């Protein structure tokens with residue numbers, strides 16, 4: 001366990017925004033934070049970071065409270081508006097942070113390569129595209145080697161190239177054992193990055209694990225010149241048939257069905273998992 005949030009409450013004046021929020025984040029997780037406008041995603045991130053005063057509960061990383069300056073050695077924040085100095089270079093930003101935290105220059109070089117900003121790190125930030133700025137900000141935020149990064153709408157305003165690069169960078173950071181919480185309205189991107197989704201609704205956090213491809217039924221489209229139902233009856237496997245499509249039962253592995261069909265010399269045209277995607281889950285949860 002790395003980050004532990006216990007019974008967190010947040011109000012603005014008398015309006016309750018977050019109620020009884022409890023969660024733990026371990027090492028190397030990617031979590032998608034989802035909710036409609038105004039649901040409380042930014043408030044949750046800011047409250048965890050101590051940027052907002054909370055009205056109850058506790059936030060700790062390895063027993064260090066978010067009221068302690070040491071907390072910020074372990075957690076970084078990528079806000080939705082990143083603040084960079086236009087006249088300074090990317091390297092200036094990194095060396096400034098390195099000086100504050102007494103980080104050796106070699107670490108700066110490692111981060112430049114990890115984040116992939118070598119080709120422009122010595123240019124002033126004013127010449128950077130939005131995606132380049134986003135990469136620099138991530139480099140700055142991981143210089144202290146945090147265990148967790150909270151990213152508030154990191155894909156906003158990115159073109160497809162920068163989006164692909166940022167997704168790749170998030171995977172790289174994840175591969176380094178860093179846990180990442182991503183708040184975004186882009187469900188396709190989240191679905192690509194993780195199966196762990198947190199929904200916020202009426203101030204409460206609901207955790208969801210997207211169905212993996214392993215334990216879902218499959219649809220197997222077969223050559224239409226056979227009586228599929230009759231062929232499957234001999235298998236003793238549970239099934240449904242819709243014209244030339246066979247729907248498997250998630251309890252049994254897809255391989256068993258495929259083996260049976262192949263043994264009966266049935267030509268298979270396609271195999272698709274019937275999993276609910278994140279959009280369907282969202283629509284169901286928020287009644288859209």
Ligand SMILES: Nc1ncnc2c1ncn2[C@@H]1O[C@H](COP(=O)(O)OP(=O)(O)OP(=O)(O)O)[C@@H](O)[C@H]1O
Pocket residue numbers: 012017035036037038039040041042043044
């Ligand atoms: N400083 C503030 N003072 C008063 N109310 C606030 C403040 N900041 C946020 N709120 C309210 O708290 C609620 C949650 O806002 P928040 O910005 O956390 O939502 P969000 O899920 O991040 O929304 P979005 O997707 O639009 O960014 C909203 O009702 C908002 O109006």
